[in-house]
Amino acid sequence: MTGITSYGAYIPLQRINRKIISNATGWSASATSLPGEKAVANYDEDSVTMAVAAAIDCLTGIDRNNVGGLYFATTTPPYRERQSAGIIATALDLRPDIRATDFTDAIKAGTHALLAACDAVKAGSEKNILVCASDCRLGRPGSAQEVIFGEAGAALLVGDADVIATLEGSYTLTYDFMDQWRADGEKFNRVWEDRWVRDEGYTKFIPQAINGLLKKYNLNVKDFAKVVIPCIYLREHQGIAKALQLDEKQVQKEMLTTVGDTGTANSLMMLVSALEDAKPGDKILVASYGNGADAMFFQVTEHIEKVRNRRGIKKHLASKKELTNYERYSSFRDIITMEAGFRGEVGPTRVSMAWRERKVILALCGARCKRCGTPQYPYQRVCVNPKCGTIDEMEYYRFSDKKGRVFSYTSDSLAFSASPPEMYGVVDFDGGGRFAFNFTDCEPGALAVDMPLEMTFRRKYVDSVRGIHGYFWKAMPPRA
Amino acid sequence: MAAGIKDKVAIIGMGCTKFGELWDKSPEDLMIDAFKEVIEDAKLDKKDIQAAWQGGPEFTPGSVGDSALPLAQALKLPFIPVTKVENMCASGSEAFRGACYAVASGACDIAMALGMEKLKDTGYGGLPEFSHYATIGTKHRIIGANQTAPGMFAMLATRYFNRYGISPQEGKKMLAAVSAKSHHNGALNPKAHLRREVTIEQIVNAPIVAWPLGLFDCCGVSDGSAAAIVCRADMAKQFRSDPVYVKALQIAATSGEEEMYTDYDYTHVETTTRAAARAYAEAGIKNPRDEISMAEVHDCFSITEAVTMEDLQFSPRGKVMDDIMSGRFNLDGAQPVQPDGGLKCFGHPIGASGIRMIYEMYKQLQGKADKRQLKNPKYGLTHNLGGIPYRSVASIIIVGH
Numbered sequence: 001m002t003g004i005t006s007y008g009a010y011i012p013l014q015r016i017n018r019k020i021i022s023n024a025t026g027w028s029a030s031a032t033s034l035p036g037e038k039a040v041a042n043y044d045e046d047s048v049t050m051a052v053a054a055a056i057d058c059l060t061g062i063d064r065n066n067v068g069g070l071y072f073a074t075t076t077p078p079y080r081e082r083q084s085a086g087i088i089a090t091a092l093d094l095r096p097d098i099r100a101t102d103f104t105d106a107i108k109a110g111t112h113a114l115l116a117a118c119d120a121v122k123a124g125s126e127k128n129i130l131v132c133a134s135d136c137r138l139g140r141p142g143s144a145q146e147v148i149f150g151e152a153g154a155a156l157l158v159g160d161a162d163v164i165a166t167l168e169g170s171y172t173l174t175y176d177f178m179d180q181w182r183a184d185g186e187k188f189n190r191v192w193e194d195r196w197v198r199d200e201g202y203t204k205f206i207p208q209a210i211n212g213l214l215k216k217y218n219l220n221v222k223d224f225a226k227v228v229i230p231c232i233y234l235r236e237h238q239g240i241a242k243a244l245q246l247d248e249k250q251v252q253k254e255m256l257t258t259v260g261d262t263g264t265a266n267s268l269m270m271l272v273s274a275l276e277d278a279k280p281g282d283k284i285l286v287a288s289y290g291n292g293a294d295a296m297f298f299q300v301t302e303h304i305e306k307v308r309n310r311r312g313i314k315k316h317l318a319s320k321k322e323l324t325n326y327e328r329y330s331s332f333r334d335i336i337t338m339e340a341g342f343r344g345e346v347g348p349t350r351v352s353m354a355w356r357e358r359k360v361i362l363a364l365c366g367a368r369c370k371r372c373g374t375p376q377y378p379y380q381r382v383c384v385n386p387k388c389g390t391i392d393e394m395e396y397y398r399f400s401d402k403k404g405r406v407f408s409y410t411s412d413s414l415a416f417s418a419s420p421p422e423m424y425g426v427v428d429f430d431g432g433g434r435f436a437f438n439f440t441d442c443e444p445g446a447l448a449v450d451m452p453l454e455m456t457f458r459r460k461y462v463d464s465v466r467g468i469h470g471y472f473w474k475a476m477p478p479r480a
Numbered sequence: 481m482a483a484g485i486k487d488k489v490a491i492i493g494m495g496c497t498k499f500g501e502l503w504d505k506s507p508e509d510l511m512i513d514a515f516k517e518v519i520e521d522a523k524l525d526k527k528d529i530q531a532a533w534q535g536g537p538e539f540t541p542g543s544v545g546d547s548a549l550p551l552a553q554a555l556k557l558p559f560i561p562v563t564k565v566e567n568m569c570a571s572g573s574e575a576f577r578g579a580c581y582a583v584a585s586g587a588c589d590i591a592m593a594l595g596m597e598k599l600k601d602t603g604y605g606g607l608p609e610f611s612h613y614a615t616i617g618t619k620h621r622i623i624g625a626n627q628t629a630p631g632m633f634a635m636l637a638t639r640y641f642n643r644y645g646i647s648p649q650e651g652k653k654m655l656a657a658v659s660a661k662s663h664h665n666g667a668l669n670p671k672a673h674l675r676r677e678v679t680i681e682q683i684v685n686a687p688i689v690a691w692p693l694g695l696f697d698c699c700g701v702s703d704g705s706a707a708a709i710v711c712r713a714d715m716a717k718q719f720r721s722d723p724v725y726v727k728a729l730q731i732a733a734t735s736g737e738e739e740m741y742t743d744y745d746y747t748h749v750e751t752t753t754r755a756a757a758r759a760y761a762e763a764g765i766k767n768p769r770d771e772i773s774m775a776e777v778h779d780c781f782s783i784t785e786a787v788t789m790e791d792l793q794f795s796p797r798g799k800v801m802d803d804i805m806s807g808r809f810n811l812d813g814a815q816p817v818q819p820d821g822g823l824k825c826f827g828h829p830i831g832a833s834g835i836r837m838i839y840e841m842y843k844q845l846q847g848k849a850d851k852r853q854l855k856n857p858k859y860g861l862t863h864n865l866g867g868i869p870y871r872s873v874a875s876i877i878i879v880g881h
Contacts, residue, residue, distance in 0.1 A: 408639040412631035412690040424625035
């Protein structure tokens with residue numbers, strides 16, 4: 001049996017109501033596209049950081065040493081050359097002897113990565129492959145895409161033991177259908193006429209893929225508990241369901257009005273949402289879209305009950321903060337470029353140092369003294385406990401998955417921040433260890449001594465002069 | 481145990497420029513200005529100086545590069561040993577220590593320490609972003625919080641208020657009293673940068689820089705230079721009738737435990753506490769609250785001065801508010817602190833501050849402090865702190881008759 005063994009998701013804290021966008025830009029495209037709100041990645045988040053967050057959710061209670069591969073799907077990798085999957089695997093503190101690769105350039109890359117992982121496990125090449133998908137696609141201010149696109153991530157672990165949903169079959173279509181495109185070096189998506197995209201793209205390919213799957217395996221669509229239809233047009237989302245003669249309860253709820261079109265993550269987010277409510281024996285049909293389409297058929301097993309303690313979609317949706325300011329939203333993606341001043345300039349990154357210290361920087365590993373047991377960050381060769389001081393009897397100790405508390409804090413209006421004031425403080429970790437970290441996804445007024453915290457992987461700086469995205473960990477109040 | 485350097489070294493001359501935004505002065509100009517005063521005060525010839533130490537600069541190397549050569553070349557020192565020392569904000573005291581140790585060891589009879597910093601060539605209000613100047617290791621630049629000096633010291637106040645149950649209003653008022661006192665003193669000092677009295681109300685209501693610290697809780701940002709010439713104590717009277725003697729000179733650098741080990745309470749500075757205890761032992765001082773007549777401490781921020789009063793044993797732990805509010809540290813109080821106006825009014829040209837502090841103690845002990853003159857001071861203490869509360873180096877120097 002091969003299939004999904006765990007799931008997780010990540011939706012950024014901040015949401016913007018689409019009316020705020022349409023009121024700011026005044027264009028009919030943004031006003032008429034979609035109602036509701038969309039999820040907005042914070043200024044320090046991108047596809048890589050959201051994938052890490054979704055992966056951490058997915059790996060709850062799972063030994064990370066058992067992960068044998070990492071496939072990452074996105075159309076918005078931070079680098080053209082430097083593997084995003086490698087950054088994610090390092091941040092997750094996975095073993096180095098694993099397969100890692102990026103699936104990109106079409107939004108169906110999310111389901112394609114999942115299919116590839118299932119195939120690799122089925123073939124016996126790897127045991128457990130973590131599939132992450134996330135996107136931060138941008139629409140030009142005033143465009144329909146600006147309103148439709150949302151930012152979020154999903155993660156699924158694929159294996160052949162304790163499978164919660166077995167992959168029973170799949171069907172794929174590939175078309176060079178140029179409904180959206182973004183040439184190398186471009187920031188915003190371009191689109192062809194909306195009606196053509198809707199009528200010749202979404203409403204044709206999705207049914208075609210679903211019907212292809214049903215025919216290929218001689219299935220009846222009535223047998224499915226949930227069908228994932230990733231259509232970005234609300235009316236056509238219902239229209240496709242109607243044409244397939246689905247009952248309303250069979251249709252997996254759209255996420256457009258709550259999160260937005262999350263690109264490669266879109267279908268997988270809806271799959272995770274379906275899994276959250278699934279019962280043993282349920283059949284789930286997942287369609288995707290993008291330069292063609294995929295359709296996948298999963299059967300839920302009794303192991304589904306073992307993976308309920310995830311934040312997943314539900315808890316992330318419930319935990320949110322309204323972003324009421326279009327200018328602030330635009331500055332997060334550098335659409336409005338803020339003055340950074342001398343204090344916002346970024347010094348050089350010593351790449352050879354970053355490699356040497358990769359476990360300390362990207363994986364947030366410190367040391368634990370084997371003699372006295374003191375956890376300490378960053379990694380020390382000489383024990384920091386003044387009563388110990390033992391040299392070179394250390395083991396790596398991962399702090400990224402430890403909870404902590406605020407020991408002291410400040411909110412700083414002098415330090416440069418894309419979202420001032422900059423907040424930081426000294427964090428005491430449960431189980432020992434202390435270090436000062438920036439805080440994120442947090443209100444200055446909420447800061448208090450002893451406030452609970454958890455760690456989150458973020459983009460700490462962008463060095464545009466040298467083309468480097470610097471990643472590190474920040475502390476934040478727990479989301480749920 | 482070693483006997484220390486008590487009464488082995490005497491200060492026979494000092495110089496200090498006016499501190500401020502000295503847009504028309506180069507680093508070399510600042511050093512020459514301090515040197516002109518020190519050499520005249522010591523009544524020496526340049527040739528008599530056998531070794532020199534340059535404290536800092538941390539951010540603004542002189543025009544010939546980051547070494548001691550800016551000092552050697554600016555003053556045209558005649559091929560003597562000249563060394564640059566750098567220990568963050570304690571660099572000035574570190575230079576003084578080098579000169580004193582050279583004399584105490586017998587390696588030379590007369591030595592000079594000079595500190596300088598030209599902050600107003602960095603383009604920043606406040607200290608420059610550390611990552612540009614490699615003062616924070618490149619690994620710590622990534623893993624450290626995106627911090628500023630006011631923010632890191634603000635956390636002392638956050639924790640101090642929390643620990644001792646002080647409300648933000650009470651706490652800010654206490655800190656305001658620290659700054660108001662220094663502004664009063666600075667207004668009396670022609671060499672100070674900021675020479676204006678400020679009311680408690682103005683201080684409390686000023687814009688917040690890093691909560692809970694507001695604008696007037698932060699010291700100024702200035703250019704400046706200060707210098708001292710020291711000699712063997714037994715020679716001092718050859719040069720002047722009123723030399724000032726070094727009674728103790730201690731430096732403590734953190735082991736890292738305040739930063740990474742969870743014992744540190746973040747309501748005091750461990751390096752100050754340790755260096756002070758050693759300095760009192762070296763100077764033979766049993767009761768600092770009664771025996772130290774006056775002090776210039778490292779009031780980079782008002783909260784730093786407040787907790788330093790406890791670290792120096794001037795006030796009992798958790799009780800400094802009583803002493804601040806009762807005026808103990810005012811110019812007319814029982815134990816005046818920052819009689820010259822402190823970093824608060826001089827600003828903090830990193831390499832110069834440590835020696836500027838000694839300059840005030842020297843003038844006070846000689847009875848030459850003009851409107852700020854204290855009555856019969858016996859021991860003066862300077863405290864120069866480098867770094868941030870949990871990653872610091874502290875120096876304590878005690879001078880007297």
